[in-house]
Amino acid sequence: MRSIIVHYQEIALKGNNRPWFVSRLARNLRTATKGTGVKEVRVLMGRIEILLEDDADWKTVRDRVTNVFGIANFSLARSAPLNVEAIASQILEDLGDRDVSTFRVSARRADKRFPLTSPQLEREVGGLIKLARGWTVNLSKPELTIHVEGLTDKAFYYFDKQPGAGGLPAGTSGRVACLLSGGIDSPVAAWRLLRRGCRVTFIHFHSYPILSRASQEKARELVTLLTTFQYDSRLFLVPFGEIQQRVVLAVAPPLRVVIYRRLMMRIAEAIARRNRAQALVTGDVVGQVASQTLENMAAINDVVRMPVLRPLVGLDKEEITAEAQRLGTFEI
Template identity: 60%
Template sequence: PLTSEQINAEIGAAIQAHTGKAVDLSRPDLTVFIELLYNEAFVYFEKIPGPGGLPVGVSGKVVSLLSGGIDSPVAAYHMLKRGCDVLFVHFHGTPFTTPASQRKAIKLVQVLTRYQASPRLYLVPFGEIQRQIMLATPAPYRVILYRRLMGRIAEEIARREGAQALVTGESLGQVASQTLENLAVIEEAVTMPILRPLIGMDKQEIVDRAQAIGTYELSILPGEDCCRLFVPSHPATRATLAEVQRIEARLDMDDLVRWGVQGAEEVTTTEERGERGEGRKGVRFLTQL
């Protein structure tokens, strides 16, 4: 058997004899790549970069909050890229909104299926919970209260699924709820780590990535989601934990969490095979927690 250096020398000499070209290791006109296996060899002339990352599942399981907008699918993709098994949770405004956001969430998960073998999605009815918050709390704090409650519900689902962290699509300063002060108050509601892979990205960077992974066109489709339901005109941008906890005391938060978790429907997106073998995406409703 020959060493790699000996193989390089022999093949290089053969190419030089055939083409009459001189060897130039600094600025070659053409680089020939060769992968040698036991009984065969692969010869190629170009390396095409892939997405990189780690095999899905090697970094543990996480729960990604999927809003249906541009950001959260990109955040989920980043965690898939880093080897996480991602389970999705979508909060919808039923009974005060149409099912449009649920359909969009299912389609987004189906797009992300190409990066994960068995994607799963929980659909959580959140409209009545939001109404309870709206009736009992001052308007500027409602978005923060919604986010804290979403975190608690998602965390309970994560615990039941054996997940180790939550994932959100928040980007620092992008909207009122994403200031440092508000993010700290929201995060205090849960004990699991909240991973925010987009935290330092600007909107155009996120849009570019959404277009690259194929979620952008779905994300910009119209659809009523709970993020726009009962939202105040002037939300608080620098909430304090003491003030938010004082307001939360007006609500039975444990009961609202149970309400959300018990209403969660699990959906699995499947790829069925037709008579000709072509792939067809399907949706299967499985169970309630």
């Protein structure tokens, strides 16, 4: 039976609360892969196994798992009894007519009670494969790397690794509220907080009915895309047009943008506190526009008591644009 073996990295560095992070990652994997032919998601020694039904489509499941934060890498794997001959036999069967000139076996022994060390397991399994196929062993630059992982009662083997999304599992780092403008920067800022395990609530300020509903529709599309990383989201659409008109009548032109931002921050903080968020998030970048000088950002911060997180503050526009294109938010 096929499985997906999921490895995590940063979670493994946690202390006594590591089981909580791992269980949250497993729960997120169950949510992300629902309806794709996944039979079971279970926590093993230092890894997570996603057990697939016979008719599950690997590409569909792979695309879902790719967006789950907290994963270092994952692989489509099969299991074998925990002895050298059985492992080598099933690997040879699964290799089919694949032909390479060089290979290596990379083994990890999770259960130290297994009598062979990891290097010994590599030599024994690799020797049987070399004998059967006549391939040359190359430890530095092999054409094919066969991965073997020995657990307590069975072994997994696989031939490829898929990169994970990294970061921390969604829902492990508290809740934040992101001011979503509909531009390039704020969706990337939200994604960066999602990747650090935060639950993100979205707040969009619009000028309807003075202007069209276009910005609201764009905000909805952006939130729909970003929800693939946290599975459910709340978007607050705040009418701001009347407030803008009053500012135009009462405030000199050079100060208006800063006043707009101060008012937005006050409203966003009120929404954030009602929704148990612990910080606000913006897409501000130092010096990118006039309202984002250090002096103006300090003036904008003065009206709120909640921490304001600016994950893009030191990036340039090209870096942010490249990240937005990779995420798919740039085209929206």
